Structures are given as structure tokens and as C-alpha cells.
Amino acid sequence: MRRKARMQALLLAVLIVFTFINLIPILWGFLISIKQPADAFAIPPRLIFEPTAEFHIDVWVNRGFLSFLLNSAIIAAATVLISVPLGTLAAYGLARTRTKHAGKLLFGLLTIRMFPQILLAIPFFVMARWLGMIDTFSMMVMAMVAMNQPFTIWLMRSFFVDVPVELDEAAMIDGCNRWQAFLRVVLPAVRPGLGVTALFSMLLAYNEFLFALILTGQHTKTLPVAIAEFGGEDINYWSISAAGAIGIMLPAVIFTLLVQRHLIRGLTFGAVKG
Amino acid sequence: MAPSVAVMALVLLYPFGSALYYSFTNYYLGGTNTHFVGLDNYIALLSEQRFWADMLTTMMIVLCSVGLQFVVGLAMALMLYALSGGVRVISLLNFLPHVVTPVVAGIFLKWMFVGRWGLLDATLIALGIFPPDWLGEPLWAKFSVIMADTWKFMPFLMLVLYAGLQSFDTSLLEAAQIDGATPWQRLRHVILPMMKPLILFVLAIRMMDAFRFFDIVYVLTNGGPGTATETITLYTYQLAFRMLEIGRASALGVLTLLVVAGMIVGMILLMQRGGREAI
Numbered sequence: 040m041r042r043k044a045r046m047q048a049l050l051l052a053v054l055i056v057f058t059f060i061n062l063i064p065i066l067w068g069f070l071i072s073i074k075q076p077a078d079a080f081a082i083p084p085r086l087i088f089e090p091t092a093e094f095h096i097d098v099w100v101n102r103g104f105l106s107f108l109l110n111s112a113i114i115a116a117a118t119v120l121i122s123v124p125l126g127t128l129a130a131y132g133l134a135r136t137r138t139k140h141a142g143k144l145l146f147g148l149l150t151i152r153m154f155p156q157i158l159l160a161i162p163f164f165v166m167a168r169w170l171g172m173i174d175t176f177s178m179m180v181m182a183m184v185a186m187n188q189p190f191t192i193w194l195m196r197s198f199f200v201d202v203p204v205e206l207d208e209a210a211m212i213d214g215c216n217r218w219q220a221f222l223r224v225v226l227p228a229v230r231p232g233l234g235v236t237a238l239f240s241m242l243l244a245y246n247e248f249l250f251a252l253i254l255t256g257q258h259t260k261t262l263p264v265a266i267a268e269f270g271g272e273d274i275n276y277w278s279i280s281a282a283g284a285i286g287i288m289l290p291a292v293i294f295t296l297l298v299q300r301h302l303i304r305g306l307t308f309g310a311v312k313g
Numbered sequence: 314m315a316p317s318v319a320v321m322a323l324v325l326l327y328p329f330g331s332a333l334y335y336s337f338t339n340y341y342l343g344g345t346n347t348h349f350v351g352l353d354n355y356i357a358l359l360s361e362q363r364f365w366a367d368m369l370t371t372m373m374i375v376l377c378s379v380g381l382q383f384v385v386g387l388a389m390a391l392m393l394y395a396l397s398g399g400v401r402v403i404s405l406l407n408f409l410p411h412v413v414t415p416v417v418a419g420i421f422l423k424w425m426f427v428g429r430w431g432l433l434d435a436t437l438i439a440l441g442i443f444p445p446d447w448l449g450e451p452l453w454a455k456f457s458v459i460m461a462d463t464w465k466f467m468p469f470l471m472l473v474l475y476a477g478l479q480s481f482d483t484s485l486l487e488a489a490q491i492d493g494a495t496p497w498q499r500l501r502h503v504i505l506p507m508m509k510p511l512i513l514f515v516l517a518i519r520m521m522d523a524f525r526f527f528d529i530v531y532v533l534t535n536g537g538p539g540t541a542t543e544t545i546t547l548y549t550y551q552l553a554f555r556m557l558e559i560g561r562a563s564a565l566g567v568l569t570l571l572v573v574a575g576m577i578v579g580m581i582l583l584m585q586r587g588g589r590e591a592i
Binding site: 047050051053054055057058061062063064065067068071079080084148151153154155156157158159160161162163164165166168181182184185188189242245246248249252253262263264266267277280281284287288291292294295296299302303306307310311 | 327329335340398399403407409410416419421424435464469472476477514521524528531532545546550554562567569573
């Protein structure tokens with residue numbers, strides 16, 4: 040037993056050291072964001088300094104990141120509001136039919152998800168130019184819904200499959216029609232799944248870069264595009280840029296904490312239940 | 314179900330159809346004389362040195378980073394599996410790099426690798442070691458990009474493989490232990506064969522995603538120096554959105570799709586053979 044305890048302690052130590060090394064890029068970004076540039080560029084790296092919040096305030100208030108945050112939020116929220124209800128309906132249908140078509144359709148959806156994104160970005164770009172819809176929220180949301188839909192359907196389907204069919208049948212025997220059985224009985228049973236799917240879709244839309252780069256402009260620019268454009272080269276801007284980067288990261292951290300129990304299912308299209 | 318399928322058809326199949334159509338034309342945004350050119354775009358790309366160089370770079374980055382992620386991710390998963398307490402906190406902390414917005418991850422990593430003021434250089438210089446130019450030399454730039462991709466995606470493999478380990482029937486492992494199998498033998502002959510379907514599944518997902526690798530490399534090197542880290546996706550981006558050569562870019566996208574599809578088919582065949590062996 041003594042030996043086992045020592046093994047555990049050693050294992051824990053190795054894992055803690057690795058975790059620390061793994062998080063260094065994030066920790067270092069955070070340190071730059073609260074340092075004056077003179078401290079940030081000291082060689083050897085300076086660990087004792089006077090922390091400051093001025094760059095965090097600067098980036099959000101004076102550099103317009105608050106409005107980019109608003110753009111990101113509008114796009115993410117609209118994407119979730121459209122793609123989750125649509126995806127849920129489709130997922131319910133697919134989870135409850137045992138025909139060959141359902142399987143084919145599901146596989147087709149998976150294939151589309153694996154497409155090189157850039158191939159679909161080209162026609163969206165051409166279409167947006169042609170319709171004069173570059174730099175509009177509706178174009179960006181449409182593209183995001185399209186890219187998200189296969190994922191939403193697969194993930195929601197995995198939650199519906201967990202609900203026994205007997206539940207639908209019991210509701211229908213009690214006098215519900217299919218639609219009522221779905222709304223009153225099955226949907227409440229998958230509520231956690233709805234939340235998880237919504238959060239994952241939101242994160243995908245929030246993190247999206249390629250589509251945002253080509254479809255958004257001055258009025259709809261999202262946070263990832265803004266931070267990528269923001270003087271990464273000029274070292275005088277490092278502190279401000281770091282403050283922006285840390286701020287943009289926060290929603291992702293909150294997201295992780297919210298969905299922690301369903302992370303694996305979300306990551307694998309519902310194929311692996313963690 | 315019907316409305317969703319209709320939406321999908323409109324927003325996914327229509328764009329795909331048009332991209333396929335563009336790939337057979339000399340469509341140039343800003344030009345007026347668009348006409349059908351047959352396979353010209355494909356032939357031009359396939360006889361181009363840049364296409365093959367980028368394909369090779371992409372393949373190399375995909376294979377090295379997915380391989381590295383898998384080894385580290387599996388090691389982490391096994392360690393977490395052997396650990397008796399604190400697993401949730403450690404796995405969540407290690408998962409953070411994966412959820413960080415990819416562009417932001419690229420920026421964080423740039424501050425690691427960038428010349429002189431990056432943490433890596435600053436540390437090495439302080440230790441009296443002269444560091445290489447991580448992002449400026451072709452070979453080191455490739456290394457940096459591979460490390461960046463590994464940092465971002467190792468957590469994904471770690472979590473999924475850990476979940477796979479947990480879903481095991483432990484009696485087999487115990488039996489092997491009683492029979493006196495060494496830890497290495499247990500890994501090689503019990504754990505890995507049992508996890509084979511899951512391993513192939515996550516590797517397939519990762520390889521397909523790695524082919525679309527864009528955000529981090531865009532921020533970190535933007536394909537440089539020269540075209541040393543230019544992936545196929547970056548090249549397509551340049552063609553389509555910088556040079557507005559829609560026809561040529563679409564053809565490149567279709568070629569990428571074919572390569573990825575070929576890879577998936579290969580993986581599926583491998584999986585089926587694995588399945589038969591298991592029976």
C-alpha cells in the first residue's frame with residue numbers, strides 16, 4: 040500500500056508539472072496583458088512587476104473591442120436561435136425512424152461536416168458579393184447555420200436516442216398526437232442536451248475565423264478578426280493585444296465549465312458518451 | 314425534419330454545387346468574360362510546383378502533428394486513468410488550449426516563438442543559448458507550426474481516449490495483471506486492441522480537421538517564410554480571396570476534398586479489416 044501511495048504522488052506530480060507547462064502560453068499571455076511594455080520585454084523574463092489593468096480597459100473601451108464583442112454576440116446568438124430548433128426537429132425525426140434513408144442522410148451530414156471549409160467559403164463569398172451582402176449579419180449567420188447544422192443534428196440525435204421510444208408511445212396512448220408528444224414529453228426529457236448543443240453551436244460561431252474574415256467588414260467585424268488584425272507585429276501593441284486575447288478567451292473558459300460533463304459527447308458528434 | 318433538410322439543401326448543397334461548377338470555369342471576380350474551360354484549372358494546378366509543395370507541407374504537418382498529439386494524448390489519458398484523485402481538475406485545465414479561440418491561441422503561441430522577445434528566446438538567451446529563428450527558418454517554422462497544432466489539439470485526444478479507457482471492462486485488465494503481464498504488455502496487447510475502433514475514429518476526425526488547418530497558421534506564420542508553411546487551405550485562401558481567382562481556387566478546393574475523401578476511405582477500410590481481425 041505504501042508503494043502504491045508513493046506511485047500516486049509521483050503520478051500527480053508529473054501531471055501537475057505537465058499541466059503547468061501546457062498552460063504556459065496562456066499564463067504568459069495573461070502576464071503580458073498586465074505588464075507595462077518595459078516589463079514585458081525584459082530579458083530574462085521578469086516575474087516581479089507592478090500589475091496594471093490599463094490595457095484591459097484600453098482595448099475594450101478605446102479600441103472598439105466592445106462593439107466587436109457585440110457583433111460576435113449577435114452572430115453567435117442568431118446562429119444558435121436558428122440552427123438549434125431546426126437541428127432538433129431533424130434530429131428527432133432521424134432518431135425515431137428506422138429506415139435506410141435516415142442512415143444515409145446521417146452519413147451524408149457527417150461527410151459534409153468533413154468538407155474542406157474553404158471550398159464552401161468560396162461560393163458563400165461569391166454569393167455575398169453578388170447580392171451585395173458582404174458585411175451584413177444575415178449573410179454571416181446564414182453561413183454559420185449552414186456550417187453548424189450537421190453538428191447540431193448529430194449531437195441532438197444522440198440525446199434523443201437516449202430517450203426510450205416507450206415514452207413517446209405512452210404519451211400517444213394517453214391521447215397526444217406526435218407533435219404534442221414531442222413538445223410535452225420528449226423535448227423536456229432532452230433539455231440538458233438542448234443546452235449542451237446550444238452552447239457548442241455558440242462556441243463554434245464565436246470562434247469562427249475563416250468565414251468571418253471574408254464575410255464581415257467594418258459594421259460586423261467579430262472579435263477573432265479584430266484581434267488577428269490588431270498589430271501583432273508591433274511590440275508596442277503587445278500589451279493591448281494580450282489584454283484583448285485574454286478577454287476573448289474568457290467566454291471559452293466559462294463554456295468549458297458549463298459543459299464539462301458533456302465535453303466528450305460534444306467533441307465527437309455524440310458518438311462517444313463520456 | 315423536412316424544413317431542416319430543405320435548409321440544408323439550400324445552404325450546403327447549393328454552395329457545393331456552385332463551387333464544383335466554378336472549378337470548371339475561368340471565373341475571375343472583377344473579370345467579365347467567364348466561360349467554361351473544362352479541366353484546365355485542374356491541369357494547371359497539377360502541373361504547378363507550388364501545388365505539390367503545399368500538398369507535401371500539409372501532409373507533413375498533418376502526419377507529424379496528429380502523430381505527436383496521439384502519443385502525448387494517449388500518455389496523458391493513461392496517466393489520468395491510473396490517477397485516483399483530482400482527475401477532473403487536471404483534465405479540465407489541460408483542456409483549456411482546445412477551447413481557446415484558435416486565432417487567440419495563434420497569438421499566444423506567437424509570443425512563445427517570436428524572435429528575441431518571445432518567451433522561448435528570452436529564456437534561452439538568459440541561459441546563454443543562442444536560439445534558432447523559430448518562425449523565420451523554413452525547417453524551424455514547420456516545427457513551430459506542428460508544435461502549435463499539437464498544443465491546440467492534444468487535449469481533444471486526451472479527453473476522448475480517457476473516456477474510452479473508462480468505458481472498459483476492467484476484468485480483462487485485472488486478468489492480464491494476475492497473469493503477470495508487464496504494464497507495457499498490458500498496453501500493447503490488451504488496452505490498444507480494445508481501443509482500436511475508437512483510436513481510428515478519433516484519428517480520422519483529427520486528420521480531416523488538420524487538413525482544414527487555417528486559423529493558427531494564418532496568425533503564426535501566414536505560410537512563411539516564403540511558402541515553407543503554406544498549407545493547401547492557405548493557398549486556396551490566397552487564390553480565392555486575395556487574387557480573386559474563383560475558378561482556380563474552387564478546383565483546388567475540390568482536389569483537397571478528393572485527397573481527404575481518399576484518406577477517409579483508407580481509414581474505413583482499415584477499420585473494417587480491424588473489425589474482422591477482432592472477430
